[in-house]
Amino acid sequence: MKIYLISIIILSFCACVNPKNKESKQTINQPVGQVDTLHKTEIVKKEITFSKANGEAVxxxxxxxxxxxxxxxxxxxxxxxxxxxxxxxVSDSLYNQGKDFEGxxxxxxxxxxEIDSIKGIVNGRQVFKxxxxTATEKFTVNGTCIEFLRTDFFGMGVVYQGELMxxxxxxxxxxxxTTNNYYGLVELVENDYSKKASWGSVYSYLELKNDDGGYDTIDTLIVEDSKIKLKIHRGFQEGENESDVVLNFKDGKYQAEYLNFGEVKYE
Known part of the structure; x- marks a missing residue:
């Protein structure tokens, strides 16, 4: 008599504590016991749990x-x-974990x-909360209020569960x-200075860094006609520098360009 082995595939995910704001949990139960007749395997589907959260993201x-x-x-x-x-x-479990550090x-x-009538699940690496x-990133010039808001995506970052990753x-x-009724990203003009500010990589949007390489703050903001000039201070693990960035509001959106990337000074 032939013995047919029915393998059971168990899909599991490494549960972890979600570092984002939580309010309560909801469980999404998926059907169990579907059979793949081609390979004669019984598929046990996973249980996914989410914790309610709030806030806005881009x-x-x-x-x-x-x-x-x-x-x-x-x-x-x-x-x-x-x-x-x-x-x-936000899901309670971390997904797509590779076997090595890069993964x-x-x-x-x-x-x-959710936005308008659209509601569903998205890869957290594409969601920036x-x-x-912070008080130091809000400026009022001639009655104009301009706020610079940082973002944090729902992917593995610099620190995880108190450990430096x-x-x-x-x-x-x-x-x-408020003056231009604008609330959104700032497109970045690519040049050699912007690459240095992004640790040698090309990125499409203006950033304020806060990672294991350095921390950015806006020291000064000056409005000249339709342009805004920023002086951005970056503190490194050793040393610091200052860079000049100009913002221009045109065609209903903001665009930024690095005019320089300052020399690192040491005490």
């Missing part, structure tokens, strides 16, 4: 897919690149987002300008 990605609660693609929402969305919940740095949490405003991260800022 979506960034060339290709952004909207998933259902079975993590199946239901729509291409790449046209929402740069859009501000509402955060509804681990690509892991992320799934995020449930807008952080609370050192994974590279993008940290775009959001500008909120």
């Amino acid at each position: 979506l960034i990605g060339e290709v952004i897919e909207l998933l259902d609660y079975d993590l199946k693609v239901i729509a291409d929402i790449s046209n929402l690149n740069g859009a501000i969305v509402n955060i509804k919940s 681990f740095c690509k892991s992320f949490w799934y995020v449930e987002i 807008i952080q609370d405003l 050192g994974c590279s991260v993008d940290q775009p800022i959001i500008i909120k300008d």
Whole structure:
């Protein structure tokens, strides 16, 4: 008599504490016991849990897919690149963990987002939560209020569970300008100075860095006609520098250009 072995595939994910704000949990139970007749295997589907969350985020990605609660693609929402969305919940488990350090740095949490009539799950590496405003990054000039808001994405970053990971991260800022009724990203003109500011890489948006390499702050802001000039101070593990950046509001959006990247000075 032939004995047929029925293998059971168990999909499991390494549970972890979600570092984002939580309110309560919800469980998405997926059906169990479906059979793959071709390979004679019984498929036991996973259980995904999310914790309710709130706040706003900006979506960034060339290709952004909207998933259902079975993590199946239901729509291409790449046209929402740069859009501000509402955060509804965040997965309790970390997904897409690789076996080596490089793979681990690509892991992320799934995020449930909502904008207008669109609601679903998105890869957390494409969801950048807008952080609370700090007092040093709000400026009022001639009655004009301009706020620079930092963001933090739902992917593996510099620090995880109190341990330094050192994974590279993008940290775009959001500008909120009451005069121009603008609330969104700042496009960055690529040049040699911008590459140095982004640790040698090319990035499409203006950032304020806060990683294991350095920490940026805006020292001064000067408004000249339709342009805004910033002096950005960066503190390194050893030394510091200052760079000049000019912002221009044109065609309904902000664009930034590095005029220089200052020489690092040591005490």
